[in-house]
Amino acid sequence: PSGGGSADAGVPALTSLLPLATHSGLITADPDRLTPLPRHLSQHGYATIALHPNRPSFYARGETFPRLGFGRFAAARDFRGPAAGWLARDDAFFAQALPMLGALPEPFFAYCITMQSHGPFTNHDAAAGLEIDVNRHRIERDYLQTMAEVDAALAGFTAGIRATDWGQRTAIILFSDHLSRVRTPVHPRDPEPIVLAIEPPRPMAVSTDRLATHLDIAPTVVDLAGIPRPPGWLGASLVRPGTGVAVFND
16 A cells, blocks of 8 residues: 555556555546546446445545446445444455345446454454464454454355356455554565455466566456456456566555
8 A cells, every 4th residue: 555555455456557655546536537447347238336344434435436437335334233334344244245246237346345354453253262372462363363254254255156146157356455564564665465366257277477466456357357458557467378567656
């Protein structure tokens, strides 16, 4: 992230452009001068939805998401109990999100922003019975317990998607926005290796060891969907051979 913190992951992921150093780029961006991924997909017949258990005013997502082309934004008011709010649990959020996805017309694009893997890492079941070294610092123990629940929730959500009819035609892309910084402080200008995993609906004969960034998510999505790539995007599709392009905000 840069000037927009966690929300900066959405700039390259949804526009294939770099975030800003001063503030969240999605707040001041003019979508009419860009080609956001949700709008591009909707122009090719896709229903589009964003889901986030936090309040819609956070990072002005309630205003920016419709301008990016999302047909619907399900926020805190659309979720119940432990699925809503800053301390939302991923398993509850996914359990309530899955029927929302199943009600969408096909094809669709869903952008889910979760909360549990974000600090302060106190929203976990302390009685879960995980065997964690008691000599670790408290925040480390909380982090490990939280991430164990996040891993289980992601596995359950993926399995739930694959168990549906539409899930057999769905690509799942998982990415994060920044490191936890639980143990070693990371200089804000250092490159940060983060999670990026792509699971297509069927096996693909693609292998690459090149560097990838959030800029490559949108080009990869349209490639998987068989939709032409619009001009102006900086990233490269990760399901195509070649060296690709690495762009950093220096």
